[in-house]
Each structure stands twice: as structure tokens, then as C-alpha cells.
Amino acid sequence: MRHLTTLFLLLSTCLAYGQTAEISATVVDTTGTTLPGANAILLRTSDTLLTSFGTTDTKGEFLMEKVPAGEYLLRVSFLGFERPDQAITVTASDQYLGLGELTMYPAGFLLSGVEVTADRIPIRMKGDTMLYDAGAFAVGENAKVEDLLRRLPGMSIDANGQLTWRGKPVQEIMINGKPFFAGNASLVTQNLDAKAIKNVEVFDQKSDAEEITGVEDGEENTTVNLEMKDEFKAKVFGELYAGGGVASSDEADPRYDAGGKLFRISDETQIGILGTINNVNRVGFTGDEIRGFNQSSGRGGYFSWGGDSGELPYYDGGQTPGQNRSIATGINFGRSIGENGQLSLDYTLFDRQQTQSLTQREAFTRADQERQITSVQTDASSNYSHRLGFEYEQELDTTSRLSMGGAGFLTGNANRGLARTQIRNADGESSDYTVNELTDGNSPGGNLYARYNRRLGSKAGRTFGANFFSSYRDNQTDLEVLTEGLNEDPNATPAFVGSLVNGLQFQDRRTNSFNFSGQSSYVEPLTKKLGLETEVGYEYDEDEGNFTFRLNEQRTTNLLNRRWTAVQAGGSLVYRYGKNNNVQWGADFQRATLALSGDTVREASFNYLLPNFNYRIRSEKGFYGLRYNADVQVPNVSQLQTIARPSVTGRVTVGNINLEPAVRHNFSANTWYNDQFRAISANAYVYGAYTDNAFGNSLTFTPGQQVYQTINVSHNWNYGLYLGTTIGMDFIRGELRVNGNGGSSRGQGFVDGVARTNITTNYSGTVDVTTEFNDKSFLKAGYTYARNSNRFDDAESQDIVTVTHDIVTQFELELTEVWRFESRFLYRIFEAAAFAGATNIPDLRASFELRPFKTKSHYFVIAGEDLLNQNTIINRQAQAFVTSETISNGLGRYLLATFHYSL
Numbered sequence: 001m002r003h004l005t006t007l008f009l010l011l012s013t014c015l016a017y018g019q020t021a022e023i024s025a026t027v028v029d030t031t032g033t034t035l036p037g038a039n040a041i042l043l044r045t046s047d048t049l050l051t052s053f054g055t056t057d058t059k060g061e062f063l064m065e066k067v068p069a070g071e072y073l074l075r076v077s078f079l080g081f082e083r084p085d086q087a088i089t090v091t092a093s094d095q096y097l098g099l100g101e102l103t104m105y106p107a108g109f110l111l112s113g114v115e116v117t118a119d120r121i122p123i124r125m126k127g128d129t130m131l132y133d134a135g136a137f138a139v140g141e142n143a144k145v146e147d148l149l150r151r152l153p154g155m156s157i158d159a160n161g162q163l164t165w166r167g168k169p170v171q172e173i174m175i176n177g178k179p180f181f182a183g184n185a186s187l188v189t190q191n192l193d194a195k196a197i198k199n200v201e202v203f204d205q206k207s208d209a210e211e212i213t214g215v216e217d218g219e220e221n222t223t224v225n226l227e228m229k230d231e232f233k234a235k236v237f238g239e240l241y242a243g244g245g246v247a248s249s250d251e252a253d254p255r256y257d258a259g260g261k262l263f264r265i266s267d268e269t270q271i272g273i274l275g276t277i278n279n280v281n282r283v284g285f286t287g288d289e290i291r292g293f294n295q296s297s298g299r300g301g302y303f304s305w306g307g308d309s310g311e312l313p314y315y316d317g318g319q320t321p322g323q324n325r326s327i328a329t330g331i332n333f334g335r336s337i338g339e340n341g342q343l344s345l346d347y348t349l350f351d352r353q354q355t356q357s358l359t360q361r362e363a364f365t366r367a368d369q370e371r372q373i374t375s376v377q378t379d380a381s382s383n384y385s386h387r388l389g390f391e392y393e394q395e396l397d398t399t400s401r402l403s404m405g406g407a408g409f410l411t412g413n414a415n416r417g418l419a420r421t422q423i424r425n426a427d428g429e430s431s432d433y434t435v436n437e438l439t440d441g442n443s444p445g446g447n448l449y450a451r452y453n454r455r456l457g458s459k460a461g462r463t464f465g466a467n468f469f470s471s472y473r474d475n476q477t478d479l480e481v482l483t484e485g486l487n488e489d490p491n492a493t494p495a496f497v498g499s500l501v502n503g504l505q506f507q508d509r510r511t512n513s514f515n516f517s518g519q520s521s522y523v524e525p526l527t528k529k530l531g532l533e534t535e536v537g538y539e540y541d542e543d544e545g546n547f548t549f550r551l552n553e554q555r556t557t558n559l560l561n562r563r564w565t566a567v568q569a570g571g572s573l574v575y576r577y578g579k580n581n582n583v584q585w586g587a588d589f590q591r592a593t594l595a596l597s598g599d600t601v602r603e604a605s606f607n608y609l610l611p612n613f614n615y616r617i618r619s620e621k622g623f624y625g626l627r628y629n630a631d632v633q634v635p636n637v638s639q640l641q642t643i644a645r646p647s648v649t650g651r652v653t654v655g656n657i658n659l660e661p662a663v664r665h666n667f668s669a670n671t672w673y674n675d676q677f678r679a680i681s682a683n684a685y686v687y688g689a690y691t692d693n694a695f696g697n698s699l700t701f702t703p704g705q706q707v708y709q710t711i712n713v714s715h716n717w718n719y720g721l722y723l724g725t726t727i728g729m730d731f732i733r734g735e736l737r738v739n740g741n742g743g744s745s746r747g748q749g750f751v752d753g754v755a756r757t758n759i760t761t762n763y764s765g766t767v768d769v770t771t772e773f774n775d776k777s778f779l780k781a782g783y784t785y786a787r788n789s790n791r792f793d794d795a796e797s798q799d800i801v802t803v804t805h806d807i808v809t810q811f812e813l814e815l816t817e818v819w820r821f822e823s824r825f826l827y828r829i830f831e832a833a834a835f836a837g838a839t840n841i842p843d844l845r846a847s848f849e850l851r852p853f854k855t856k857s858h859y860f861v862i863a864g865e866d867l868l869n870q871n872t873i874i875n876r877q878a879q880a881f882v883t884s885e886t887i888s889n890g891l892g893r894y895l896l897a898t899f900h901y902s903l
Contacts, residue, residue, distance in 0.1 A: 025099035034060025098123030142857035196232035243898025321888035322356025340395035363835035419648035445473030461525035498644030543637035679728025716747030734771035
């Protein structure tokens with residue numbers, strides 16, 4: 001028995017020593033100067049046995065490796081300095097302890113009667129969770145959680161409010177272990193006081209499937225959890241603001257901007273309320289307005305795995321086009337149900353009224369000539385939407401999960417447009433006409449979903465899952481179009497019902513859509529590393545279209561019902577190796593039927609083999625992924641129905657009753673790399689898509705119109721590339737960011753009945769440098785180059801090219817604790833194009849922020865927008881067959897004074 005006891009103690013000691021941690025810190029004096037050459041030793045508390053030691057390097061940092069679990073005293077010494085011993089506990093789950101800065105005091109300082117408390121442990125790594133002690137990181141008075149997160153090693157927030165940790169985008173921010181306001185991180189981080197946070201945890205959140213099966217799927221889901229102090233729970237926090245101002249024009253309406261954000265968080269419930277009403281062109285709620293709530297200091301740049309190549313990382317266009325009045329409201333409610341259930345409800349309201357004057361120029365690429373269109377328009381529109389949604393998640397037991405949710409919505413619009421359009425062809429043909437268009441529409445609908453996952457038996461990885469989704473939408477649109485002066489031969493071909501024609505035409509368009517899909521899956525582990533995944537599913541998708549057309553005595557009706565049914569079954573093998581590395585390959589077989597009824601009756605069956613492949617590798621500092629899959633694209637009822645839809649500029653779209661489904665093959669690869677100690681991160685994303693039997697365009701020119709009809713073509717290609725890197729530069733206390741986007745599409749089509757291949761190419765590159773003067777002041781300068789081109793693959797036609805340059809400088813300067821100044825200057829240079837001349841637009845903004853309340857975070861802001869009074873917004877883009885430029889008015893110069901009251 002004695003020998004067994006001895007053996008047990010030896011094994012316990014070996015196991016304890018098998019769980020080791022790293023300890024690091026930076027040694028500084030009372031002025032913050034680092035102390036290279038300081039000695040640090042770790043003594044076991046029980047017997048003062050020396051366990052580990054380290055010496056600080058040229059940066060004042062030391063590292064102790066392979067420290068076993070236990071109780072210790074940390075003793076640091078440096079000639080002429082002293083500090084008290086610090087008690088440290090290393091648990092078996094600790095992997096890393098970052099002690100931050102350890103301050104050394106002049107010799108004799110501790111004998112003066114001054115008490116020096118031991119430093120806290122700011123950072124602790126437990127398993128896969130990084131734990132930051134929020135109280136160990138000093139932030140200023142009235143600081144928000146966003147200010148705290150910026151000070152955490154490895155954490156950064158860019159100008160768009162995107163939070164990243166060690167170069168990886170944070171997918172979700174939770175409060176006390178629960179999601180908040182649909183995962184919108186900035187609503188919490190920019191409004192909650194930093195002093196309300198006890199700890200910040202960072203971990204890779206497991207999906208329901210991972211938790212049930214016990215097998216990691218390799219997907220990235222970096223999550224930050226903010227643990228609040230008890231005394232701050234159930235308190236209301238947030239901000240209310242209101243302001244008014246004047247515009248430069250005597251005819252312009254006075255400017256106003258009001259709204260607020262209120263939140264209340266407890267262990268059981270979470271409530272968030274957002275709202276705004278303004279006429280300063282911050283429009284939308286789920287789109288632009290939510291970004292308005294997410295405004296940050298502007299530090300950093302833009303993180304993306306690719307994104308829109310035409311979107312600039314720091315440019316928002318100056319204003320939304322035209323004059324806008326916007327109302328937006330959002331309410332989110334979450335509550336814990338029992339021990340393992342969570343219910344969330346949300347409601348959003350959006351109402352917008354817009355008026356604008358714009359000039360639209362279009363240049364069409366043709367075989368031997370170009371067509372140029374100039375359209376001067378005046379538009380007035382009103383849009384609204386209501387949405388009410390819910391989501392419920394329940395952990396039934398340790399082996400099963402159930403989640404369900406849904407939403408109901410109602411959207412509507414009323415638009416009035418007047419356009420004077422001028423068409424010029426290279427052969428001398430011309431057509432000048434006016435179009436007055438009135439559109440009214442509304443669309444009620446909703447959706448519902450449910451998911452269930454369960455582990456079968458005790459074997460890890462053996463699981464069953466089922467899910468279904470259903471949606472319904474009713475689209476109703478009434479259209480009146482009055483056309484005058486159109487020089488069109490009524491006998492010209494093609495003659496489409498619904499195209500522009502002199503006189504007043506009416507169109508009533510009704511489309512009802514219903515979709516239901518269900519799927520079940522089963523996963524069987526064949527070996528410890530190899531698993532078999534199987535699935536079977538069913539889809540029913542139906543569109544009902546009822547289009548009517550009236551012109552004088554002529555009346556045409558088009559009734560069409562489109563049904564798509566599909567049964568799909570498939571399987572794949574998954575091989576997992578290393579830590580979170582896996583490769584998966586398989587295929588699905590789909591048997592589908594496309595049936596048309598009404599004015600046209602047709603039914604056809606299709607068989608598809610849809611392969612897939614997924615390969616992922618993770619390393620300590622990087623991630624690499626490669627993916628391929630195939631899917632089926634089904635024509636909708638609008639692409640099939642034959643009554644055309646005109647526009648004020650002469651573009652007419654008409655359906656094609658003979659369309660068949662297309663098959664798209666998608667390829668993508670991405671990688672990211674981050675070395676936080678060298679302050680370097682990089683990411684890249686490459687994608688490509690090949691579509692067989694693709695949807696292309698047949699473009700037909702008449703003297704006054706461009707008629708588009710969707711047709712099946714043999715194939716088309718789309719591909720693109722994104723590259724981005726961030727390099728920290730200590731010598732300027734800042735960083736350099738470089739990113740580039742490139743994309744191209746190559747597709748077949750027909751122009752005036754002749755088969756052509758159209759090629760569009762868009763790419764841009766951005767470089768910017770940011771330097772920080774202090775935690776709340778910075779300077780940023782950047783440059784972006786963008787080029788778009790449109791051409792055919794022949795020698796006769798000419799390329800249509802647009803080139804844009806953007807030069808930006810932005811700075812924020814905290815003059816004192818009371819005064820703060822912000823400014824941004826953007827200079828946009830548009831080079832001359834085939835259809836438009838060169839244009840330069842300078843845009844200057846500035847604001848003063850006054851914080852007279854030292855103990856409260858209330859403040860005043862006086863801001864000036866478009867100070868040079870350009871009142872011009874230009875957008876150029878290249879699409880299939882056409883390159884366009886839109887010049888819109890904005891708000892022009894105005895001044896706005898706003899008071900912000902924080903709760």
C-alpha cells in the first residue's frame with residue numbers, strides 16, 4: 001500500500017508538472033522608462049525553492065517558460081531600485097500569464113512609510129480562452145468599453161467599428177455570456193462605461209454541432225465576452241442627442257438631427273432601443289443608419305476578406321444623394337428562459353423621404369460605334385418598412401439543441417420621377433424625349449425556420465440534424481408612365497409590350513412567392529479522424545405572376561405560375577488531423593422539375609451532380625482555406641414574364657419564357673497571417689465562378705431605347721482578388737495599411753442579334769498611414785486609385801475606361817480635456833472618359849467638440865459639412881455592355897450644433 005501511495009504521488013507530481021505556463025512582463029521605473037538587465041526570479045511559496053528566472057531584454061521584457069502549477073513569489077531586482085514581492089498563482093489550466101508593466105521604485109522608497117500594493121495579473125490564458133483583467137488597464141475618465149478594448153494587447157478597432165483580435169475579425173461580442181442586439185458589437189462598446197467591465201474573455205466559440213459532437217469543424221468564430229461587475233447590472237446606460245443648424249442656401253430647410261441609444265442589461269434580460277430622426281442625410285437603419293451608430297474615432301483602416309472593389313475604406317461619399325428626411329427605430333429584447341433557453345425579440349422601423357436632381361450619362365460599347373445617353377432627372381420618393389422578428393434557442397440536454405425563429409415585415413414605396421433623355425449615336429441618329437413616371441408599391445411577407453441537432457449514443461461525432469425554412473412574400477407594384485417626344489417607329493422590331501411608347505401607359509404587377517425547404521443529415525465517425533456525412537433534402541419554390549398593361553384601348557395580360565421542386569441527396573468524407581485541420585470532399589445529386597402554367601405551359605426535369613471540396617489548415621499565426629462547390633440558379637417569374645418594364649432613361653427589361661436553370665461552380669481561397677509581436681498582419685482572398693448555361697443578356701438598340709432580355713448563354717466567368725496588410729510602425733506610433741481589390745467578369749451575350757463576349761474589369765488600391773499623438777489624437781493620410789473598363793473581345797470596338805483618384809487627410813486632436821478638434825479633407829479626381837469630362841471635387845469637414853463636464857461624459861459638437869460647398873456627388877461604374885456616371889446633388893454646406901447627453 002505504501003508503494004502504491006508513493007507511485008500515486010509521483011504520478012500526480014508528473015502530471016502537475018506536465019501542465020505548465022509562460023509568464024512575461026515588462027519592467028519599468030516610476031517614469032515608465034524600461035529597465036533592460038533587470039533580474040526576475042520565481043520562488044515556490046511553500047519552501048522558497050527557485051523554480052524559474054529571467055532577465056529583461058533591451059525592451060525591458062522577460063519571459064519565464066514551462067512554469068508548473070503552484071503558488072509562487074515573484075521577486076524583481078535592479079541596482080538602485082526595489083519593489084515588493086508579488087504573489088502569483090498558476091493553475092493547471094493556465095497557459096500564459098502576462099503581468100504587464102512591473103514598476104520598480106528608487107531604493108529606500110518603500111521605507112518611507114508609503115504602501116505599495118502588488119501589481120495585478122492583467123492577462124491570463126486558460127485553455128483556449130484569453131482572459132484580460134479590465135481593472136489592470138488604465139483608461140481615462142468617462143472612457144467607454146471601446147477605449148478599454150483598444151488598450152488590450154492583440155486587440156484593435158478600425159474606422160468601421162470592426163473589432164479584430166490578433167488579426168482575426170471578432171464575429172460576436174457577448175455580454176455576460178449572452179448575445180446582444182443581433183451581434184452588433186459597436187452598440188455596446190461605444191456606449192457602456194469601461195469601469196462597468198470586470199473581465200474581457202476572448203475565445204473561439206463552438207457551434208451547436210461542435211458542442212454536441214465534441215468534434216471541432218475548423219470554422220473560425222472568434223468571440224469576445226464582456227463580464228460586467230454586479231453593481232452595474234440592471235442600470236440604464238446610453239446616450240441622447242439633439243441638434244439644429246443652418247444651410248448655406250436661403251432656400252434650404254433648417255438642418256436637424258436627434259435621437260438616442262438606451263440599454264439595460266441584467267442577468268436575465270437585455271433591452272436596447274435605438275432611434276433617430278434627421279434631415280442631414282444619415283438614412284436607413286439596418287444599413288447606413290446602423291453605421292452611423294457605429295462611428296468610431298477613425299483609427300486604423302478597413303478589414304475585409306474581399307468586399308466591393310468600388311468601396312473605399314474611408315470614404316462615404318460625403319452625403320447620401322439628394323435631400324433626405326429619415327426616421328429609424330430599433331428595439332431589441334432578450335431574456336433567459338429557464339437555465340438553458342434564450343429568447344430574443346426585435347422590431348425595426350424605417351421611413352425615408354428623398355428628393356434629388358441628377359444627371360446620368362451612359363456609354364454603351366458596340367461593335368463599330370458607341371451610344372451615349374444623357375438623362376437629366378428630378379426624383380421624389382418615399383419608402384418605409386416594418387419588421388418584427390424573434391429567435392429562440394434551447395439546450396434540451398447535453399446532447400441536443402433546438403432553435404427556431406422568424407420574422408414578419410411590411411415594406412412600401414411611392415416614387416415620382418421626371419427625366420429629359422437625350423440619345424446620340426455615332427452614326428448621327430438621335431432621340432430626345434421626356435418621361436414622367438409614378439410608381440406605388442407595397443410588399444408584406446414573412447419567414448420561419450427551425451433547427452434541431454442531437455448526438456446519437458455515446459460515440460463522439462455520431463449526430464443527427466434536421467432543419468426547415470419557409471417564406472412568403474406578396475409584391476404589388478402599380479406603374480404609370482407618360483412619354484412624350486419619343487422618336488420610335490411603331491413598326492420597328494423588336495416590339496415589346498410594356499416598352500416606352502408615346503402616351504400614357506399603366507402597368508399593374510403582382511407577384512406572390514412561396515418557398516419551403518427541409519433537410520436532414522446524419523454523421524457517422526468511421527475512425528477517430530475520418531467521418532462520413534450524409535444528407536437528404538427537399539425544396540418547393542413557387543412564384544405566381546399577374547402582369548397587366550394598358551395603353552389607350554390596348555390591354556394585355558400575362559398570367560404565369562412558376563414552380564420549382566427538387567429532391568437532393570448526398571454525402572461527403574471528412575478527414576481531420578492536427579489541431580483544427582481538415583479536408584472534406586463529396587457530392588450531392590439533385591433531381592429537379594421546372595413547371596410553368598398559365599398563359600404558357602411547360603414542364604422539364606433536370607438531373608444535377610453537384611460536387612464540393614473544402615480544405616482548411618490552421619497554424620499558430622495563420623489560417624489557410626480552399627473551397628469549391630456547385631449550385632443551381634433558377635429563373636424567377638420576373639425573368640420569365642414577357643411584359644416589359646421600362647425606365648426613364650430608355651432602358652427596358654423584358655422576360656424570356658424559354659429560360660432554363662444554370663449551374664454555377666464557385667472557387668475561393670483565403671489566408672490570413674498575424675504576428676502580434678512584430679505588429680504585422682496580412683490577409684488575402686481569391687474567388688472565381690464559372691457558370692454553365694448562364695443567364696446572359698441580349699441587348700437590342702432602337703433609336704430611343706436599349707432593350708435587355710435575359711437569355712441562356714453557353715457560359716460566363718467572374719473572378720477577383722483582395723490583398724491587404726497592416727504593418728505597425730513604432731517610430732511614428734502608428735501603422736501602415738495597404739490593400740487592393742481586383743475583379744473581372746467575362747460573359748457571352750448578343751448585341752443587335754450578333755453573339756459577343758463582353759469583358760468588364762474593376763480594380764483599386766489604397767495605401768494609408770496613421771500616426772497617433774496620444775490615445776485620443778491621431779493623423780491619417782491616404783491615397784486610393786480606382787480603374788474601371790468595359791470592352792468586347794474584338795479589334796473593332798473601343799475600350800471605355802474610367803479612372804478615379806482619391807486623396808484624403810484626416811486628423812483628430814484633443815487640445816485639452818475640454819476641447820477637441822476633428823477634420824477631414826478629401827480630394828476626388830475623375831479623369832476624362834469617353835462620355836464625360838474630367839472633374840475634381842474637394843470635400844472638407846470639420847468639427848469642434850466641447851466637454852465642459854469633467855465628471856460626466858456630456859458634450860457639445862459644432863460641425864460643418866461640405867465647407868467648400870461643392871454639393872456634388874459622382875459615381876462611376878462599369879457593368880456588362882455599359883459604363884455609367886451619375887452626378888447628384890447633396891445637402892451642400894451646412895453647420896450643425898448638437899448636444900449629447902450620456903446616461
